[in-house]
Amino acid sequence: MTTRRNFIKTSGVIAGSTLINPLWGAQNMRPLTNTGNKLKIALVGTGSRGCSMWGRDLVRRYPDQLQFVGLCDINPGRLETAREIIGVNCPTYTDFDKMMKETRPQLLIVTTVDSTHHEFIVKGMESGADVLTEKPMTTDEIKIQAIMDAEKRTGKKCRVTFNYRYSPHRAKMWELLRNGEIGDLTSVDFHWYLDTSHGADYFRRWHRLVEKSGSLWVHKASHHFDLLNWWIDSDPETVFGLGSLDFYGNNGSYRAENCRACPHTEKCNFYWDVTRNEYYKKIYVDNEKHDGYLRDGCVFKNDINIFDKMAASIRYKNGVQVSYSLTAYSPYEGYRIAFNGTKGRIDAWIQESKPVNDVDYDQIILFKNFSKRQYINVPHGTSGHGGGDDLLRDQIFLPGISDPLQQCAGTRDGALACLVGIAARNSIATGEPVKIADLTSIKPQEKKTYQRL
């Protein structure tokens, strides 16, 4: 575990208040509501992410800073399993309103199915808590507006946990762009590949339904659109999208409800025995009896209604153009990105699975016009998402950490990341480009607004 002393030594963090104010205390050091006791946290959605990244890991990493006062989920079995995995003895609830009323948390963490986030974000702020929500902030424009309105009405804040911003190589790209290494940025080529393992997993789970995940345009690509918004430092203005389902779903020649009930396991490349994963067995399989949710759903089920091949052209308010694509059935996982500028280009091919060279760094190539290439090797971090997960959590829960790379994201950032995918979805439905300004009250700005939470 990282001790505070080690952390300060390795990160150069400024020693600050010993009190904690998650979400924003680190940046403006405004007076804290916490009176020196541990921060009171409630969490809704005790699935995989809630149990690990925002549950067990918080309890282990920040024992002196925070305390769980309530856990909530609609699956009572998973809720009890979660209490054990997280390692707490706080009360558990299947009724969210009751939890908020009885436990009065200072911070609510939202890690439920994407389409339900808005409900808890809004109610959480209305009951007096600040909110930390997993991405995507929500799944459609009406829910975005409800969140923005609730934040304004209540004066509470909601932080969106865009962990992708914290990966060291992506932070390096941001620094190179901000330092003007390639002059003025004019366009970005960004192509993301999900493989037949992790990518296929989206088609096994609730993510396969647009009404739960908003589709991969929102569930997955909101990570990528947030990175683009942050890197480009401007707001997206117009989106034209294309997409189709070419590989999973009804494209398969056989199917079943789920892998355990499947008669085709011998020939199916996607056969997966969920019971061999102890963690998944514990949180999902052992609790199926409560809600019927199958973690090992068939990737060729006919009800799959999201795309597995997507492309978008995005124009930013500052004139930058983006060519984006997402393919969900690639042999390897990773992405290729190029930033084109008036004085050069930044290139990277990040291979997250099956890398060609097994090295412990990510390489960025900085190529200035009329000059030689420079290779910049950024070492991998040690926690999830290239080391980004720990950096994000430390910034939230350890006092006195500043935000020099503007990685902290509020509701405006959360909304704009979702809005690009929502606009692409709407564009596919109509065949027309969609203006971001037509979707909610957010008006795109030439220079991105940095939300000092």
Ligand SMILES: NC(=O)c1ccc[n+]([C@@H]2O[C@H](COP(=O)([O-])OP(=O)(O)OC[C@H]3O[C@@H](n4cnc5c(N)ncnc54)[C@H](O)[C@@H]3O)[C@@H](O)[C@H]2O)c1
């Ligand atoms: N940032 C990242 O890299 C990252 C990675 C994984 C997941 N996530 C996000 O975390 C969230 C959770 O994902 P997960 O993989 O843990 O999913 P999961 O299916 O394991 O967990 C979701 C939980 O929410 C519960 N739930 C659903 N509707 C509810 C409701 N109305 N009230 C209370 N509980 C409800 C389910 O019972 C389940 O326990 C999602 O929003 C996902 O996008 C983010």
